[in-house]
Amino acid sequence: MLRGSLLWVAAIFAVLNVLMLHWHRSLAEERNKNLLVSKDRAPAAGARWDLSVGEDLSLYWASIPDARTGPLVILAGMSQMYAINDARQGDETISEIMDDTLAQRGIRVFGMAAPNLCNEEAILLLLSTMGDTNTRPSVFIFGVCLDKFRNIDLRPGYQSFLRNRPDLRSLWGEAAKEYAEKYPKACEKMIKTLSELGEKKDVEQVSVETRLRGWASNWLPIISARSDLNAGFQVQLFLLRNWILDIKPTSKRPIIEGRYQMNREFLGMMEEIARRGGVKLVLYVIPLNPLAENPYIPVQYVGFKAWIEKFCHDRDVPFANLENVVPSEAWGEFMGGPDFKHFREEGHRLTASALLDRFGPVIHRTSREMARKY
Amino acid sequence: MIFTSYTYVFFLTAVFLIHWSLPSLWRKPFLITASYLFYCTWKWEYGFLLLGVSLFNWAYARWMLSRVESMWALAVGIAVNLIPLLYFKYTGFFFSNAVATANIFGAGWHPRIPDIILPLGISFFTFQGIAYLVDVASGEKPFDSVTDFLLFKGFWPQLIAGPIVRPGEIREQILGERKLDYEDISFGCRRILYGFFKKVVLADTLAPIIEMVYFPGAGPNAVDAVIGTLAFGLQIYFDFSAYSDIAIGSARLFGFVFPENFAWPYLSRSPQEFWARWHMTLSRWIRDYVFTPMTFSFRDRPKAGLLCLFAAMIICGFWHGARWTFILWGAWHGGLLVLNQTLLRKLFPATGELEKEWGKLRSWTGAVITFFLVTLGWVLFRAPSLAAAGEIFSSIFFLKGGINRSILRESAILVVLVMFLGLVAAQLYRGIQPRLAGLRERLAPIRRGLKPFAYVALILAVIIFDKSAKAFVYFQF
Numbered sequence: 061m062l063r064g065s066l067l068w069v070a071a072i073f074a075v076l077n078v079l080m081l082h083w084h085r086s087l088a089e090e091r092n093k094n095l096l097v098s099k100d101r102a103p104a105a106g107a108r109w110d111l112s113v114g115e116d117l118s119l120y121w122a123s124i125p126d127a128r129t130g131p132l133v134i135l136a137g138m139s140q141m142y143a144i145n146d147a148r149q150g151d152e153t154i155s156e157i158m159d160d161t162l163a164q165r166g167i168r169v170f171g172m173a174a175p176n177l178c179n180e181e182a183i184l185l186l187l188s189t190m191g192d193t194n195t196r197p198s199v200f201i202f203g204v205c206l207d208k209f210r211n212i213d214l215r216p217g218y219q220s221f222l223r224n225r226p227d228l229r230s231l232w233g234e235a236a237k238e239y240a241e242k243y244p245k246a247c248e249k250m251i252k253t254l255s256e257l258g259e260k261k262d263v264e265q266v267s268v269e270t271r272l273r274g275w276a277s278n279w280l281p282i283i284s285a286r287s288d289l290n291a292g293f294q295v296q297l298f299l300l301r302n303w304i305l306d307i308k309p310t311s312k313r314p315i316i317e318g319r320y321q322m323n324r325e326f327l328g329m330m331e332e333i334a335r336r337g338g339v340k341l342v343l344y345v346i347p348l349n350p351l352a353e354n355p356y357i358p359v360q361y362v363g364f365k366a367w368i369e370k371f372c373h374d375r376d377v378p379f380a381n382l383e384n385v386v387p388s389e390a391w392g393e394f395m396g397g398p399d400f401k402h403f404r405e406e407g408h409r410l411t412a413s414a415l416l417d418r419f420g421p422v423i424h425r426t427s428r429e430m431a432r433k434y
Numbered sequence: 435m436i437f438t439s440y441t442y443v444f445f446l447t448a449v450f451l452i453h454w455s456l457p458s459l460w461r462k463p464f465l466i467t468a469s470y471l472f473y474c475t476w477k478w479e480y481g482f483l484l485l486g487v488s489l490f491n492w493a494y495a496r497w498m499l500s501r502v503e504s505m506w507a508l509a510v511g512i513a514v515n516l517i518p519l520l521y522f523k524y525t526g527f528f529f530s531n532a533v534a535t536a537n538i539f540g541a542g543w544h545p546r547i548p549d550i551i552l553p554l555g556i557s558f559f560t561f562q563g564i565a566y567l568v569d570v571a572s573g574e575k576p577f578d579s580v581t582d583f584l585l586f587k588g589f590w591p592q593l594i595a596g597p598i599v600r601p602g603e604i605r606e607q608i609l610g611e612r613k614l615d616y617e618d619i620s621f622g623c624r625r626i627l628y629g630f631f632k633k634v635v636l637a638d639t640l641a642p643i644i645e646m647v648y649f650p651g652a653g654p655n656a657v658d659a660v661i662g663t664l665a666f667g668l669q670i671y672f673d674f675s676a677y678s679d680i681a682i683g684s685a686r687l688f689g690f691v692f693p694e695n696f697a698w699p700y701l702s703r704s705p706q707e708f709w710a711r712w713h714m715t716l717s718r719w720i721r722d723y724v725f726t727p728m729t730f731s732f733r734d735r736p737k738a739g740l741l742c743l744f745a746a747m748i749i750c751g752f753w754h755g756a757r758w759t760f761i762l763w764g765a766w767h768g769g770l771l772v773l774n775q776t777l778l779r780k781l782f783p784a785t786g787e788l789e790k791e792w793g794k795l796r797s798w799t800g801a802v803i804t805f806f807l808v809t810l811g812w813v814l815f816r817a818p819s820l821a822a823a824g825e826i827f828s829s830i831f832f833l834k835g836g837i838n839r840s841i842l843r844e845s846a847i848l849v850v851l852v853m854f855l856g857l858v859a860a861q862l863y864r865g866i867q868p869r870l871a872g873l874r875e876r877l878a879p880i881r882r883g884l885k886p887f888a889y890v891a892l893i894l895a896v897i898i899f900d901k902s903a904k905a906f907v908y909f910q911f
Contacts, residue, residue: 064620068886073893210843213642216901248651256645272440282897289898301845318653318840 073282080281087288094295095175096143096402109135109142109155114174114181115217117188118224124195125168131427132195133162133169135415136185137203140346141173143402145392151405157412167198167427174218178211179204179326180249184218186330187231190337198430199423200339201415202330203346205401206356206364209323210316214253223257239329245318246325309394310353315360324367331375340426342419343372345381347411351388352400380418386410435475437680438633438900445472446626450687454614462581462608465589465688472590473554480553483518484588490514491563492583495576498567511567519560522552527756555594557753561719562587566601568723574601582608589690591681595674597695598715604690612689624889625683631892632676635899636853640669643846648816648826655835658842659826665850666816667809668857671700674713700808701861703800704782705770708808720750740775744768754815759823763814770807 095113107123125132135141135155144151152160155171162169172185182202189195214222222228236250277284301307327343334341345365348354354361365381372379390406392399403411416423435441449468453461474481494511501507526547536543566587570576577583585608592599647654647662654662678695685692695714702708709717725746732738744765751764774782782800813830817823828834839847867874874881 064616065886065889066620066623069889069893072886072890076890076894212646245651245653248649252645252649268444269439269441272444276440282894286897286900289894293898298845301848304848305844307844314838316839316841316843317655317835318658321653 077281080285084281084285084288087285087292091288091291094291096139108159108169109153109171109173112217113139113142114177114215117172117217117221121195124170124189126194127196127198128193131167131198131430133158133167133199133201133423134172134185134189134197135169135201135203136172136177136182137346138173138177138205138208139175140401140403141171141203144408145399145402145404148405152408154408154412154415157409158416161412161416162423165424167423174215176208176211178208178213179323179330180212180246180253181214181218183235183250183326183330183333184214184222184232186334186339186341187235188221188225188228190333190339191228191231197339198427199342199419200334201342201344201419203344204327204368205346205348206315206361207313209320209364210313212249212319212322219253219257222253229254229257235329235333239332243325243329245322246329249322309355309397309400311355312357313355314357327371331377338430340378340422342378342422343368344379344415344418345383346401347386347403347407348383349386349388349391349398349400349403350384352391352398354400378419378422380414382411382414382418385414435472437677438630441475446684446687453688458611461612462585466581466584469585469588469590469593473588473593476554477551483553484559487515487518487559487563488584488587489580491566491587492577492580495567495570498570499576508567508571512564515560515563515567518553519556522550522556524756525550558596558598559587559593561598561716561723561753565598565719565723569601577601577605577608589685591684591690592692595677595681596713596715597678597681597692598719599692603693607690614689618686618689622683622686625679625686627889627892627896629676629679629683630896632672632679634896637669637673637676638901639849639899640665640672640853643842643850644669644816646841646846648818648822650818650822652841654826654829655838655840656829656833657835657837657839657847659829659834661842661847661850663809663813663816663826663830664854667700667812668850668853670812670815671696698861698864700805700857701801701864702804703797704804705767705774705807706782708804709767709771716750720746724749740772743771743775747771758820759814759817762820762823763811766811766814770811
């Protein structure tokens with residue numbers, strides 16, 4: 061036995077597991093840092109936004125204020141909504157600040173943001189909240205920005221969320237069927253998402269597999285740290301890609317036409333789903349650091365803003381362009397330069413205030429109507 | 435139960451430990467029970483189908499012994515084997531084509547196309563059953579004991595997706611005494627680990643990239659279509675060879691030596707060589723049980739051999755799936771093989787010339803052209819419909835979008851290119867390995883020392899990349 065590798069492999073693997081016991085905590089912290097989460101993933105009770113940032117929404121689902129007892133506003137978007145540069149104790153995010161203000165009038169706000177949230181994921185958030193009377197919002201505010209139109213697909217956290225909710229899966233499937241003619245690419249993608257979940261469900265529903273994974277994770281620290289190791293590895297790959305292709309936060313990134321079109325379809329579909337479901341959809345273009353160079357090709361960014369403004373005008377969707385509401389001093393630094401997308405707490409206050417200024421009347425009016433209706 | 439699942443690792447470990455702890459008399463029945471358990475975890479009802487087909491083949495082969503002269507007896511046996519395959523796999527295809535044809539003539543017929551669940555591995559165990567009857571009819575001795583036959587037919591490592599093992603290759607191993615030795619354990623574990631790595635880390639990483647390009651209405655530009663197709667060529671190789679690795683490794687842990695299924699196929703210097711290196715046990719099957727009998731029946735007309743080759747490859751394509759795209763894929767490869775022997779004979783080196791120095795340039799050009807042609811064929815294999823395949827081909831050949839991408843991000847392209855270059859480098863290294871024998875000898879102690887670390891790195895990669903066990907591509911065939 062000793063002349064071969066088997067025993068050595070077992071020994072090295074055992075040593076690595078022991079090392080992992082010590083290393084896991086710092087890995088998890090590193091992962092939180094990469095997700096730009098500045099708060100501890102505190103106990104779910106009392107949370108006012110999805111502190112798992114899309115990785116395990118079900119943990120915070122019970123924290124969504126009860127929509128049956130008062131109007132609810134959902135604020136969905138990307139990392140800008142929860143990341144706080146140079147965070148201090150007691151700093152609040154956009155959704156918390158809005159909740160503080162609106163709660164005085166009986167309206168509650170809950171934040172559902174995740175890094176690089178794409179429009180397919182926003183549809184998931186809309187459908188999931190709409191599908192349950194406890195979480196049915198009167199207003200669904202969604203912050204959009206051009207580079208998120210490069211992304212499609214649900215992240216693993218949202219995939220599990222969808223997989224574990226049969227009612228949501230059927231809503232998802234029905235929506236994909238209903239809008240297939242008008243939004244063919246988006247609906248085809250949704251059907252594909254669902255069928256992939258079906259494949260995984262077959263595997264994961266086998267309780268033996270789930271139990272074995274849990275058991276292995278209890279006994280082998282490397283398996284328990286698997287997702288943190290994976291995240292760390294992905295970051296290294298991301299940095300390697302940036303190094304190879306010389307991509308910096310400010311590098312100009314052209315739109316990817318097929319993905320852009322699909323995201324436009326998703327947004328159109330989202331508006332129709334919300335309208336038919338009696339939820340007021342509100343869109344805004346997120347603030348950008350005026351002093352930092354952004355990665356958009358100017359002509360494409362101008363075209364995007366013009367398109368979204370027209371889209372909202374044509375469909376009677378309340379809209380605001382907030383790209384200039386946060387002055388340069390309220391931002392922070394990212395990868396050695398000015399951060400163009402995440403700000404300090406001051407930026408959160410300014411954005412919340414701008415949202416309340418622009419959309420306050422709509423929120424109040426819709427909430428009153430909802431209250432009368434239900 | 436999927437090979438790359440925790441359940442399988444647990445199952446394999448448990449069966450391994452119990453098997454070798456049992457008295458040798460009980461080992462075969464135990465392996466048969468374990469194999470049926472493995473099969474029934476997917477859909478237990480189909481376990482009866484497997485058992486029924488197996489018992490039929492065992493009994494029929496023995497009955498046929500006294501009628502070896504009768505072609506009818508063999509034909510009936512083959513037909514009985516084909517009935518389940520035709521019903522489960524091809525009913526929908528024939529029915530929908532009949533409906534479409536009738537509607538062309540204005541029948542206005544819109545019946546519900548039956549949606550039949552395909553029993554896992556049916557294509558493989560049907561082929562194995564047919565081969566067994568043909569071999570017995572040709573003089574091969576059938577298995578006397580039903581236990582031996584059930585083990586031959588149902589042994590789980592080869593049950594779902596091959597390698598297609600023939601009775602002659604495994605008879606002695608089944609009948610004889612098998613012993614546990616360190617070399618077998620080491621070889622088995624190594625192959626299983628390679629298989630896990632290829633599947634979980636390589637093939638499953640490529641899967642979402644390909645799905646993005648090939649999903650209906652995706653509208654890929656030329657760059658997307660080329661990268662997506664290249665990625666699929668890599669994915670199917672990693673995926674299927676991973677399955678074969680795990681099958682071969684698992685079998686070895688029980689003392690069985692299975693035939694190899696892949697031998698660096700993308701290094702092939704001609705379409706003919708490709709089929710000698712790709713899915714080797716299927717190629718052999720098609721050659722021996724389809725092509726050879728066909729050419730034999732046309733032995734008076736030598737030129738019909740090429741037609742037989744073409745027809746055999748169409749059957750091979752149709753075996754892969756009940757879709758016109760698979761039939762065309764088979765026809766594409768049939769065409770390549772025919773051209774390889776006729777018009778393009780001078781383009782590709784003949785098998786005997788491969789090692790000659792003067793043939794070097796021709797070897798390289800042959801390899802590049804073969805890779806290009808095989809990769810183009812993958813479009814037909816992967817596309818969900820002829821229209822989708824047409825869209826991909828038109829994007830590639832009309833350079834849709836110029837150098838602009840419509841779907842893929844830079845990172846996806848980078849991943850595909852890195853894997854492709856990695857595979858090329860591995861193949862080149864393999865080519866020059868004999869010349870480095872001296873150096874390898876000198877570095878042997880270091881290599882031995884580093885090996886365990888390399889294996890641990892592979893295990894770590896598998897753990898880190900594992901999202902959840904994803905079905906193997908070849909399960910659908």
